[in-house]
Amino acid sequence: MVGRLVGLSVAALLASTAVPLAAETPDREQIVSIVKEQRDATIEDLREWIALPTIAAEKLNTPAGAEYMKQLALDAGFQQAKIIPTDGVPAVFATLDAGAETTLGLYFMYDVKQFDPSEWDAPPLEGRLVEREGEGLTIVGRGAVNQKGPEMALLAAIKAIQASGKKLPVNLVLVAEGEEEVASTHFDQVVAVPEVRDALAKTVGVFIPSAAQSKDGSANITLGAKGAVEFQLVVGGETSDKYPKTDIHSSNHARIENPAWRLVKALDTLVADDGHTPAIDGWFENVRPLTERQKELIAEGAALNPEEEAKALLGVGRWIDDEPYVTSLERFLSQPTVNIQGLIAGYTGPGGKTVLPGRAEAKLEFRLVPAMTKDEAVSKLKAHLAKRGFDDVQVTVSGGYGPNETDEDSVLIRAQKALFDEKGIPYSIRPRNAGSWPGVIFNGPPLNLPASQFGLSRGGGAHAPNEWFLIESSDPKVNGLDEAIMAYVDYLYVVAEEAAEVSD
Known part of the structure; x- marks a missing residue:
């Protein structure tokens, strides 16, 4: 995403116990077995996608990237997928009708940032498997974490459910753009297409797959973005x-x-x-100034995330005006x-x-x-x-x-809380990301939908050399690829359950 958030990956913060626990995913072990069987194929699919970079700023592979994204959707079981032309780079619109009561929206980006191969330790388009100290086996390549790795994990989850002989618990509406890395120049044109707008209007919200797991295994929930x-x-x-x-x-x-x-x-x-x-x-x-609830969340996060670690990650020794840590975090998210x-x-x-x-x-x-x-x-x-x-x-x-905001009580956020509570995964809640993604296209008029990010995977180096996505974790608390896929499987079922409770 444009300007990813750095510095507020806080550790364990258990949220409200009032959130009901999610039901277990039906026949989960069967799906786990299928995910393992498909693992090599999923890695190869990701490697091949990394090998085809779409770079909007350079007009590189713009028609080819859209066609590739369309085929990925069809291969994952979407019954229809089509190219949506814009005044810039084309987008992709796809739907999967599972006959479910609930419809969920998905936002993908198929473009990536520019890269200079001379700055990389491994070729940026090879998708090489590299052992990373303290993390485990990773795949290295441009787009590995931003966002092809998380998106491929979600597509693999959709495949695995269907391969088990089951229908998905939710219908899906997918919109994928090829200009996210140039600030989504023409994405509003995509959502303005009546067929796309009407399909999205039927959803309970739209989420983007992400790698939001911290090194200690905790998860992150974000309620918006700048x-x-x-x-x-x-x-x-x-x-x-x-x-x-x-x-x-x-x-x-x-x-x-x-x-x-x-x-x-x-x-x-x-x-x-x-x-x-x-x-x-x-x-x-x-x-709009921060609310007291937002300040509370920021302070709780600061207490659990050491200041020196944040400074070391960013390579700085002080904040603006030598401000206290909490003040710097409030500035980071509110200014x-x-x-x-x-x-x-x-x-x-x-x-x-x-x-x-x-x-x-x-x-x-x-x-x-x-x-x-x-x-x-x-x-x-x-x-x-x-x-x-x-x-x-x-x-x-x-x-x-513009910026986007989603309420803590929306179906998408309730589902994340319920899933993390059920699995015993500690998590923090951020009032918003300081980085950006075009959630306002869904969050604002005329759709006025919840828009969120979700993913229990891990990676790093977005926009930088040696970008990576975790395949096999050396820490049992942190998800590798198989576990990240299963997190999406579980999330689809929990969203369906939460939506049913809200409608009741």
């Missing part, structure tokens, strides 16, 4: 005739403006002098941000080149919190720059969406 908007600011000969069309000799800076300086001046207005507090006019108008991802201008090679750049570009992103919206954020950015006379700064929005 929104994300990705955009570029460009200054140069393409935006105004006061800048050169190409790099020119630097002596001309005495009489010609440098677009890099102009971009720096514009960027400086977006944050306060502290370098991190957003300073865009009206930025905090619609920011909207204006972040510079990268700056590009002129010559950056060895030595000097004495040029005046013809173009300067900054790549940025916003992280949005309730009750902000993408349109509001973009509008305020443009108005802010215009007010200060930066009419020569071109703003190009490449993708984005």
Whole structure:
């Protein structure tokens, strides 16, 4: 997912005992046996999927990735699957009618982040099995954990139930996009298709498979995520005739403006002098503060997750303004941000080149919190720059969406609590992820559905070199692939049970 959450993977926090225990999955041992029998085939399926990366930013394998996702759905038993065209990368829509009383929505992404093979210890598209110290046997490759590993585990769970001769306890509606890693640029077009929208409207909610198990075996429940908007600011000969069309000799800076300086001046207005507090006019108008319940959850998580471990994971020695740990976590989950991802201008090679750049570009992103919206954020950015006379700064929005929230009492969250309680798995509840996924497309109007993440698997390195997904765990408390698949099997049955209780 875009900008995965780092740093709040807390340990055991048992939630309310008022949640009813889930019924045992029928003939579970038979399904376990089938999962084991299919294990090699599942690993090979994952390896082959890793070998076909769809990278929206590079327009790599965009038609092929959608066709591959469509076939994966059909192979898993979906009766129909079709390509949904958009103004960008196509999506996939599939349905599985099991004749059940409850229908569950699934959100997949089939695209992955860019990669540089020179930075990897194992080839990023090979799907090599690698022993990882302290974890166990892993599969390494781009997309292994984000999100092909968890998604393949869910598809394997669907196959295993059907191979046991049973119908699924829920009907399924699947939507899979190929632009999640560029902030879901056209995903709203997919859900706007009447056939897709009507199918999703029948669901009790939509969830994305994830690898949300911590190293100590505890699980994580999240009640939402920040929104994300990705955009570029460009200054140069393409935006105004006061800048050169190409790099020119630097002596001309005495009489010609440098677009890099102009971009720096514009960027400086977006944050306060502290370098991190957003300073865009009206930025905090619609920011909803944390509730007392959310602060309580954050404090409980902080008490169980050592601060030094969080700092070590991030490679830092202090938080902003040397704030206390709990304060930093509240900021992490509640504050909207204006972040510079990268700056590009002129010559950056060895030595000097004495040029005046013809173009300067900054790549940025916003992280949005309730009750902000993408349109509001973009509008305020443009108005802010215009007010200060930066009419020569071109703003190009490449993708984005608002934040999402789901109630603790929704069927999806109740089912997670019930499952973890039944299995004796300790868990924490996060008010939201600081990273983002487009759950607001389901969570907001016109669908207004619960949207969540679920997965009892483990992995790491999302967006980074040597991305991995756990296949065989060295710790019995932590799930390998087989156990992750069975967690999805159990979750489907618990969702059906919880939905039936709610409807009663």
